[in-house]
Amino acid sequence: MDEQFWQRKWASNEIAFHEGAPNRLMLAHIGRLGLAPGSRVFVPLCGKSLDLHWLLAQGHRVAGVELSQLAVDQLFASLGVTPMVSSAGELLHYHAQDIDIFVGDIFSLSSELLGAVDAVYDRAALVALPESMRASYAAHVTQLARQAPQLLICYQYDQAIMAGPPFSIGDEEVRQRYGHAYALILLDKAEVAGGFKGRFPALEAVWLLA
Numbered sequence: 001m002d003e004q005f006w007q008r009k010w011a012s013n014e015i016a017f018h019e020g021a022p023n024r025l026m027l028a029h030i031g032r033l034g035l036a037p038g039s040r041v042f043v044p045l046c047g048k049s050l051d052l053h054w055l056l057a058q059g060h061r062v063a064g065v066e067l068s069q070l071a072v073d074q075l076f077a078s079l080g081v082t083p084m085v086s087s088a089g090e091l092l093h094y095h096a097q098d099i100d101i102f103v104g105d106i107f108s109l110s111s112e113l114l115g116a117v118d119a120v121y122d123r124a125a126l127v128a129l130p131e132s133m134r135a136s137y138a139a140h141v142t143q144l145a146r147q148a149p150q151l152l153i154c155y156q157y158d159q160a161i162m163a164g165p166p167f168s169i170g171d172e173e174v175r176q177r178y179g180h181a182y183a184l185i186l187l188d189k190a191e192v193a194g195g196f197k198g199r200f201p202a203l204e205a206v207w208l209l210a
């Protein structure tokens, strides 16, 4: 999954991962992060997720990083907000009140550029990356967020049925990626209603990394 793969997806509007409403598992479990009003939540690989809208509506601040400038332009358009855009190293920094979105590769983002965050929310980010990138991604997010608590949502299914993305991330892999830095609590594991992509059984697991 190189950069061109995702740029093509956005350019051709093949974005089935984009949900038309805030994620139901986030709504059910985000309380476990214990966010105080005004908390700053980092959303890696954020796309134009409506979860960002929801977090803002709760009075939180959001920070994100996303490869596709098209996605980020669409995000701000849907928020009805005109950002200030500046360059930040190899990234572009879109800023508006309570919002900082960095456009470019997450591996070009530093904790200094990102600034302090109170929590991380990963939906469809770790699962979007091939196995060869996931160890570096998890280590980088842990370091970027200075071990802030994280709500992580993963799919689990038979990887032999579909190549991914999204990839299947089993419990053991979550422990391998994050167990050294966090106490892991499996909050929920439930069948994907109607099967994954309507074709085969899958589970969604929600983890609290505390």
Ligand SMILES: C[S@@+](CC[C@H](N)C(=O)[O-])C[C@H]1O[C@@H](n2cnc3c(N)ncnc32)[C@H](O)[C@@H]1O
Pocket: 006, 007, 017, 018, 019, 044, 045, 046, 047, 048, 049, 065, 066, 067, 068, 071, 104, 105, 106, 107, 123, 124, 125, 128
């Ligand atoms: C499966 S989508 C999920 C988007 C969002 N989290 C959501 O729930 O709708 C994965 C996103 O990660 C972005 N992406 C992939 N690799 C990236 C990277 N190295 N740095 C930043 N963004 C990346 C893609 O452009 C895509 O928008």
